[in-house]
Structure formats: structure tokens, C-alpha cells
Amino acid sequence: MVAVHLKFIFEQFNHKEEFKIYEELASGHINDTYLVTTQSNVKFILQRINDGVFKDVPGLIANKVNVSKHLQKKLEQLSETELKRRVLTFIDTKKGDSYYRDHDGNFWNMMVYIEGITFETVSNEGIAYEGGKLFGEFLNLTSDFDARKLIEVIPDFHNMAFRFTQFDAALKEASERRIEQAKVYIELVQELKDEMHVLQNLKDTGKINLRVTHNDTKISNALFDSNKKGLCVIDTDTVMPGIVHYDFGDAIRTICNTAAEDEKNLTLVNFNLDYYKAYVNGFLEKTNSSLSSLEIKYLPLGAKTMVFIMALRFLTDFLNNDIYYKTEYPEHNLDRSKNQFKLIESLSAQFREMEDYNLDFIGS
Ligand code: GN1
Numbered sequence: 001m002v003a004v005h006l007k008f009i010f011e012q013f014n015h016k017e018e019f020k021i022y023e024e025l026a027s028g029h030i031n032d033t034y035l036v037t038t039q040s041n042v043k044f045i046l047q048r049i050n051d052g053v054f055k056d057v058p059g060l061i062a063n064k065v066n067v068s069k070h071l072q073k074k075l076e077q078l079s080e081t082e083l084k085r086r087v088l089t090f091i092d093t094k095k096g097d098s099y100y101r102d103h104d105g106n107f108w109n110m111m112v113y114i115e116g117i118t119f120e121t122v123s124n125e126g127i128a129y130e131g132g133k134l135f136g137e138f139l140n141l142t143s144d145f146d147a148r149k150l151i152e153v154i155p156d157f158h159n160m161a162f163r164f165t166q167f168d169a170a171l172k173e174a175s176e177r178r179i180e181q182a183k184v185y186i187e188l189v190q191e192l193k194d195e196m197h198v199l200q201n202l203k204d205t206g207k208i209n210l211r212v213t214h215n216d217t218k219i220s221n222a223l224f225d226s227n228k229k230g231l232c233v234i235d236t237d238t239v240m241p242g243i244v245h246y247d248f249g250d251a252i253r254t255i256c257n258t259a260a261e262d263e264k265n266l267t268l269v270n271f272n273l274d275y276y277k278a279y280v281n282g283f284l285e286k287t288n289s290s291l292s293s294l295e296i297k298y299l300p301l302g303a304k305t306m307v308f309i310m311a312l313r314f315l316t317d318f319l320n321n322d323i324y325y326k327t328e329y330p331e332h333n334l335d336r337s338k339n340q341f342k343l344i345e346s347l348s349a350q351f352r353e354m355e356d357y358n359l360d361f362i363g364s
């Protein structure tokens with residue numbers, strides 16, 4: 001990205017600041033995100049939304065702007081400054097639109113930057129507990145949001161049958177070399193297939209309620225303050241109707257992994273049961289009263305299913321020659337997938353304890 005271009009984009013939005021410098025924040029796999037600092041040291045986030053992945057960008061932006069407005073209303077008792085730390089605030093363009101489309105057709109949106117800390121991995125139970133409270137509270141605060149106002153930004157995003165269809169299609173087209181490299185994992189996918197459809201079936205048969213879910217609750221999407229207290233849920237690009245297990249599971253996937261999701265040394269990748277328990281404590285402290293026994297009972301399977309769906313999606317993208325996720329080297333997606341399969345193995349060895357722990361919350 002050329003600074004001149006970014007400065008120009010920045011100037012299309014409605015603020016009274018002057019551009020000074022920018023840096024790229026590279027942790028996301030899909031969009032391009034930049035931190036802009038102004039002459040008076042005010043900071044903003046400028047984001048180019050990937051319209052290859054997101055087919056209806058204006059719809060996506062409307063989703064997140066509306067969700068933020070809803071959250072702001074729910075928290076209106078807070079001071080203006082505090083509210084800007086607790087909820088993402090989007091800035092309109094000078095023309096009054098919520099996004100700017102540049103001459104190459106790219107979509108840009110802008111937010112107030114929130115000073116805070118994020119974690120790629122967790123190193124103590126306190127963070128897991130705080131993360132649980134934060135994501136639990138997000139579900140609570142959006143529980144009365146009218147889901148009909150939301151578009152499905154990526155249809156079938158967490159639909160297991162759809163992810164298998166994509167995987168099968170990738171397998172048909174993949175190079176022999178990549179199939180050979182991924183052989184063990186392709187077999188594992190088949191072994192886990194039935195179990196990994198259980199939640200989908202419960203959802204499809206209406207046994208588990210649809211609610212507004214975030215759908216990308218990895219721990220790096222939780223912002224903490226300097227005292228390591230949960231502050232704000234960020235990256236609301238994929239807010240859509242879903243089941244509680246998606247958000248619970250994706251958080252566990254990252255919080256309980258003792259290593260980053262692309263760590264190559266698999267001996268470092270293990271499932272931390274203590275962090276699981278801490279997360280459950282925080283999450284259920286906020287959501288317990290609104291969840292059914294069935295929903296609580298299936299949370300551990302939600303965790304396993306979300307790790308699996310990421311293992312499957314990374315593997316599919318590897319077989320597709322890396323067309324979806326940003327990668328840094330040719331085996332990056334395969335390494336991510338191996339990592340997630342190792343996590344499933346470690347999680348499965350402790351699955352009974354996860355279930356027992358959750359049972360204590362049913363009916364409490
Ligand atoms: C992608 O781009 P990012 O990091 O926000 C992906 C999520 C995955 C995540 C894995 C739209 O999110 O589903 O869980 O990578 N988002 C999309 O790190 O596919």
C-alpha cells in the first residue's frame with residue numbers, strides 16, 4: 001500500500017484530523033488492516049474489505065454498523081469516552097456513506113482505534129475467564145437484536161455439509177503432490193465425519209436455537225485493557241445468525257491451544273483443560289440463564305467441531321493451492337491444518353472431563 005493512496009482514502013472519511021503515518025496490522029487472514037496516526041496523535045483503523053471473500057461488502061458493513069449501534073444503545077449509560085472503548089465506532093465518509101469505494105473498486109471502512117491489548121495465545125486462566133465473560137456478554141447484548149436486519153455475509157459459513165462439499169471438490173482438483181502431503185489428514189477428515197455433523201443436525205432440526213453470533217471469536221478478536229480485563233469484541237465482519245456453539249467453540253479453539261494456530265512444532269500444540277474451565281466459568285456466568293440444558297451439554301462438542309471445521313477449511317485451501325487465506329509459504333495452510341488436528345487429538349483425550357465440567361452448570 002502506498003502512503004499517498006492511504007492518505008487519500010483517509011481523507012474521504014468524516015473527521016477533522018490530518019494524516020501523519022500508517023502501519024499495517026497483519027494478524028487477519030482476509031482483509032487488509034491499517035492503523036493510521038494523525039498529526040495530533042489520534043488513531044484510526046482503516047480497513048480494506050476483501051470482496052473476493054465477502055460477496056456483499058455493503059451488506060457486511062451495514063451488518064456491523066447496525067450491530068454497533070445496537071450495542072451503543074444497550075450501553076448508553078456509559079460516558080461517551082468509555083463507550084468508544086467498549087464498542088466499535090464506525091466513521092462515515094464525508095458524503096455520509098459507511099464505506100468508501102476507491103477508483104480500483106476496493107471497499108474501505110474506518111473505525112475509531114481502541115487502545116488495548118490482544119493475545120494470539122493465552123498464558124493464564126485470567127485471560128481465558130475474561131475472554132469468556134466478554135464473548136458471553138456480546139451474545140447477551142445482541143440477543144434482542146432483530147436478526148432479520150442481518151444479511152448472511154458468507155452463506156453456510158459454519159455449515160458442515162457445505163464445508164465437506166467444498167473439501168470434496170478441492171480433493172477432485174488437487175495436485176497429486178498436495179494430496180500426498182495431506183494424505184494422513186484427508187483420512188482423518190473421513191474418520192471424524194459423522195461426529196462432526198451432530199451439531200449441524202441439531203441445528204437443522206430446530207433443537208438448538210438460532211441467535212445472533214459473532215462467528216470469529218478467536219481470542220485475538222477480544223480486546224483487553226491494560227489490567228487485562230475484557231474491553232471490547234472486535235472484528236464484527238461475520239456477525240450473522242448462528243448457534244451458541246460456534247462462538248463458544250471458536251474461542252476455545254484459540255484459548256486452549258497452548259500454541260499459535262500455525263505453530264509447526266506439534267509437540268507444543270496441546271489442549272489446556274484449565275483454560276477451558278476458566279473460559280466456561282466466564283462464559284456461563286454471562287449466558288447460563290439464557291441457555292437450554294441441551295445447549296450447555298453440547299458446548300464441548302461445539303469446541304471440537306469448531307477446531308475441526310478450521311482444520312478442514314485450512315486443508316481444503318491447501319488442496320486448492322491457497323486461494324482463500326493469506327499464506328506466507330507454500331505449506332502454511334497444511335501446517336495450520338496439522339496444528340488443528342493435533343489440537344483435536346489432545347482435546348479428545350480430555351473430552352470426558354470437559355463434559356463432566358459442563359454438567360455441573362446444567363440447571364444451576
Ligand atoms: C479468518 O481474517 P480473520 O483472521 O479475521 C476467517 C475465520 C477463521 C480465521 C482463522 C471470513 O478470520 O473464519 O476462523 O481466519 N474468516 C473468514 O484464524 O473466513
Ligand code: MG
Binds near residue numbers: 216235237238
Ligand atoms: Mg474475522
